[in-house]
Amino acid sequence: MSRIAFAGSKTTTLECMEAFLRDGFKIDLLVTLTPEQGEKNEVAGYMDLRPFATQRGIPVYHPRTYSLKNADDERELLALGVDCLLVIGWQRLIPEWWLNGLSIGAF
Structure with a gap:
């Protein structure tokens, strides 16, 4: 089964996740920022999605940097074996190392 x-x-992330779950799909991971990271990076429309994910049993990953240009983030995210990444409300480019590690792709 694909991960x-x-x-x-952002709030748009929440809305899309709600619709995705409502339609019967499973979310295997949420990559999101902490409130501190959201403030530091001045994310417009930031929303703390941890409570939503936790209530639904969705694992949450907080990257060390918003740009994902950190060797630990690279190693840990690749190890999680994500096949399809839905990028909604992430205001940075997804690094090539992660795009290349997705068997289906990023959308």
């Missing part, structure tokens, strides 16, 4: 992850930290 699906969302990357985002």
